[in-house]
Amino acid sequence: xxxxxxxxxxxxxxxxxxxxxxxxxxxxxxxxxxxxxxxxxxxxxxxxxxxxxxxxxxxxxxxxxxxxxxxxxxxxxxxxxxxxxxxxxxxxxxxxxxxxxxxxxxxxxxxxxxxxxxxxxxxxxxxxxxxxxxxxxxxxxxxxxxxxxxxxxxxxxxxxxxxxxxxxxxxxxxxxxxxxxxxxxxxxxxxxxxxxxxxxxxxxxxxxxxxxxxxxxxx
Amino acid sequence: xxxxxxxxxxxxxxxxxxxxxxxxxxxxxxxxxxxxxxxxxxxxxxxxxxxxxxxxxxxxxxxxxxxxxxxxxxxxxxxxxxxxxxxxxxxxxxxxxxxxxxxxxxxxxxxxxxxxxxxxxxxxxxxxxxxxxxxxxxxxxxxxxxxxxxxxxxxxxxxxxxxxxxxxxxxxxxxxxxxxxxxxxxxxxxxxxxxxxxxxxxxxxxxxxxxxxxxxxxx
DNA sequence: CCCGGGTGTCAAGAACGGGTCAAGACCGTT
DNA sequence: AACGGTCTTGACCCGTTCTTGACACCCGGG
Numbered sequence: 001x002x003x004x005x006x007x008x009x010x011x012x013x014x015x016x017x018x019x020x021x022x023x024x025x026x027x028x029x030x031x032x033x034x035x036x037x038x039x040x041x042x043x044x045x046x047x048x049x050x051x052x053x054x055x056x057x058x059x060x061x062x063x064x065x066x067x068x069x070x071x072x073x074x075x076x077x078x079x080x081x082x083x084x085x086x087x088x089x090x091x092x093x094x095x096x097x098x099x100x101x102x103x104x105x106x107x108x109x110x111x112x113x114x115x116x117x118x119x120x121x122x123x124x125x126x127x128x129x130x131x132x133x134x135x136x137x138x139x140x141x142x143x144x145x146x147x148x149x150x151x152x153x154x155x156x157x158x159x160x161x162x163x164x165x166x167x168x169x170x171x172x173x174x175x176x177x178x179x180x181x182x183x184x185x186x187x188x189x190x191x192x193x194x195x196x197x198x199x200x201x202x203x204x205x206x207x208x209x210x211x212x213x214x215x216x217x218x219x
Numbered sequence: 220x221x222x223x224x225x226x227x228x229x230x231x232x233x234x235x236x237x238x239x240x241x242x243x244x245x246x247x248x249x250x251x252x253x254x255x256x257x258x259x260x261x262x263x264x265x266x267x268x269x270x271x272x273x274x275x276x277x278x279x280x281x282x283x284x285x286x287x288x289x290x291x292x293x294x295x296x297x298x299x300x301x302x303x304x305x306x307x308x309x310x311x312x313x314x315x316x317x318x319x320x321x322x323x324x325x326x327x328x329x330x331x332x333x334x335x336x337x338x339x340x341x342x343x344x345x346x347x348x349x350x351x352x353x354x355x356x357x358x359x360x361x362x363x364x365x366x367x368x369x370x371x372x373x374x375x376x377x378x379x380x381x382x383x384x385x386x387x388x389x390x391x392x393x394x395x396x397x398x399x400x401x402x403x404x405x406x407x408x409x410x411x412x413x414x415x416x417x418x419x420x421x422x423x424x425x426x427x428x429x430x431x432x433x434x435x436x437x438x
Numbered sequence: 439c440c441c442g443g444g445t446g447t448c449a450a451g452a453a454c455g456g457g458t459c460a461a462g463a464c465c466g467t468t
Numbered sequence: 469a470a471c472g473g474t475c476t477t478g479a480c481c482c483g484t485t486c487t488t489g490a491c492a493c494c495c496g497g498g
Contacts (some may be wrong), residue, residue, distance in 0.1 A: 069332075079318035086324040091332070092311065093325075099298035105305040106312075113288075113310070113332050147474060164354035177239050184477080187456060202457090211455065211484065212367035213354065366485055403488080406445060413446095421446090430444060430495095 001025045002032040002058065003047040003073065012045070015100055029053030033061045037121060037133075041068065043111055048074040048085065056088045063089040065121035065132040067159065069110035073098070123158045125206055125219055128197050130158050137197070144196050149174060153189050154197075157207065157217040166214040190215060220244045221251040221277065222266040222292065231264075234319055248272030252280045260287065262330055264322075267293040267304065275307050282308040288329035292317070342377045344425055344438055347416050349377050356416070363415050368393060372408050373416075376426065376436040385433040409434060 001016075003009050004027050013023045024039050026032035029050045036044060044062065048055030059070060069091040074081060077095045085093050091110045094103060123130045128139040132155060137144045146154065152174040157165055167186055171179045179185070190209070194201040208216045220235075222228050223246050232242045243258050245251035248269045255263060263281065267274030278289060288310040293300060296314045304312050310329045313322060340352040347358040351374060356363045365373065371393040376384055387399045394404065409428070413420040427435045 079321040082318075082321050083324040086321075086328045091328055099301075102298040102301050102305075105302040109305045109310055149475070162353055162355075180239070182476095183455080185475090187458085188476085191457065191459095209456070210354070210364075213370070368486075401487095402444085404486090406447085407487085410446065410448095428445075 001045045002027075002029070002050065003045075004028065004049065004051050005047070011100075015104070019104060027051075029055075029058045029061075032058055036062060036066060043068055043107065044070045045107075046070055046072050046090075048072060048076070048081070056084060059085065059088045059090060061133075064135065064155065069113065071103075071106060071110060123161065123219070127199050127206070130154065132158070139197060146193075146196070150189055150193055150196070153186075154193055157215060161217055161219045164210055164214050164216045168214075170214065186215070220264045221246075221248070221269065222264075223247065223268065223270050224266070230319075234323070238323060246270075248274075248277045248280075251277055255281060255285060262287050262326065263289045264326070265289055265291050265309075267291060267295070267300070275303060278304065278307045278309060288332065290322075290325060290329055342380065342438070346418050346425070349373065351377070358416060365412075365415070369408060369412055369415070372405075373412055376434060380436055380438045383429055383433050383435045387433075389433065405434070 001009060001012055001023060002025070003012070006027070009025050009027070013025060016023050024035055024041060026035045027050075029052045032044075032046070032050075044066070046055060046058060046062075050058065053061075055072065055074070059072075062070065070089060071092045071094065072085045072090040073094055073096060074085070075096045082093045092106050094106060121131070121133045123132065128137060128144075130137050135151060137146055137151075137154070153170060156170055156173050167183050168180045170186060171182060175182065175185065190207060191201075194204050194207055198204050198206060206218055208218055210216055220228060220231055220242060221244070222231075225246065228244050228246070232244060235242050243254055243260060245254045246269075248271045251263075251265070251269075263285065265274060265277060265281075269277065272280075274291065274293070278291075281289065289308060290311045290313065291304045291309040292313055292315060293304070294315045301312045310332075311325050313325060340350065342349040342351070347356060347363075349356050354370065356365055356370075356373070372389060375389055375392045386402050386405055389405060390398045390401060394401065398404065409426060410420075413423050413426055417423050417425060425437055427437055429435055
């Protein structure tokens with residue numbers, strides 16, 4: 001739970017405890033990010049109005065590696081704000097003041113969607129490591145520079161280790177919904193990624209192609 | 220999209236079409252359930268105020284088999300109603316009147332979470348395993364590559380363990396409605412699947428033929 | 439005994455999708 | 469205005485996959 005209002009924090013903590021949740025709190029953005037990285041929570045409840053960082057910045061800091069649900073609280077009811085937060089990675093947006101029973105129900109709803117994988121901020125293989133938080137890739141001991149597009153593609157694949165990611169899904173995530181059929185882009189950029197990361201780019205060991213379906217990162 | 224207000228339905232359809240969604244509509248609960256079963260949508264937007272069935276009844280009819288997200292619309296802002304709908308399996312709850320941009324953002328948010336399946340997504344037999352989420356098939360210890368068509372066929376069969384799946388149903392699901400009579404395809408691809416999966420392809424143990432009817436996967 | 443519907447099996451050409459390279463378009467910076 | 473990096477687009481070759489046709493088989497009924 002991240003909120004700068006100690007009053008509200010206390011009330012929430014009591015209610016959530018009573019509902020059998022374990023609660024960790026933070027009152028500003030920086031400590032929120034630190035706590036999240038330390039405790040690996042199942043869900044984050046985040047107030048947008050924080051003293052140090054903007055709420056969306058916290059969201060942006062969380063999202064590269066945190067795959068669990070984030071429920072945003074905010075005093076602002078403007079739909080601009082809602083769209084911004086949701087597109088920044090929030091799973092739900094509740095405006096203050098809110099009904100406690102509704103918040104709990106929404107928490108149950110987002111948690112129901114599976115708290116599946118344990119989140120790892122850093123993905124390692126024998127040949128390279130991908131640091132989702134620092135946005136940095138290391139091959140052997142040397143840091144490799146990736147372009148924004150290359151990074152977007154790689155992080156999308158690396159976040160689903162072993163799972164097949166459909167080409168449509170990749171295109172929509174990296175380029176946007178309008179590019180869902182531009183499969184050519186994928187070939188070009190996968191090629192570049194393999195040349196930068198694979199020990200033998202011609203015979204990929206980590207970034208596999210599943211013809212007609214998509215691509216798969218195999219750790 | 221399920222709503223009895225034709226006006227709203229039309230507006231939504233236009234907006235969603237523009238955003239590259241394919242839209243199927245229904246104006247009452249019963250036809251909504253029928254359409255959903257026929258078209259297997261990725262997401263359902265459901266108005267709670269319907270002429271025939273109560274919205275929660277539709278939700279209850281959907282949830283036993285529909286694993287995708289359901290976004291509920293309602294004129295009622297009471298938090299009792301919200302809690303009820305969310306606990307009945309809704310993924311989000313939006314009160315009318317709503318801002319279109321917000322609805323789209325919430326749609327993106329629930330779709331981003333993907334079609335996570337609550338039931339066991341891995342089907343195992345003594346000789347091979349089918350991981351429906353990772354889209355991977357393993358025979359013994361080795362991973363077997365399937366073509367898109369082979370995978371489509373296999374997943375359709377494996378999703379109904381022990382049950383007979385009609386030829387027409389298979390063809391429509393994998394090749395599309397226009398191919399409902401091309402039973403030859405089934406023979407060719409079942410043959411390939413058996414050669415890849417069965418211990419003795421000539422005497423299938425898992426992928427059985429029911430002459431004149433269809434095929435059956437027996438775990 | 440033959441016949442016909444439905445099935446299993448094989449193979450070949452066509453169609454498709456993928457890898458690769460490089461030139462041009464685009465963008466922000468200097 | 470020039471520059472560097474990045475993204476988009478086009479062209480080519482290649483392997484795979486899909487489609488289609490041919491033929492053998494099994495099994496019941498005439």
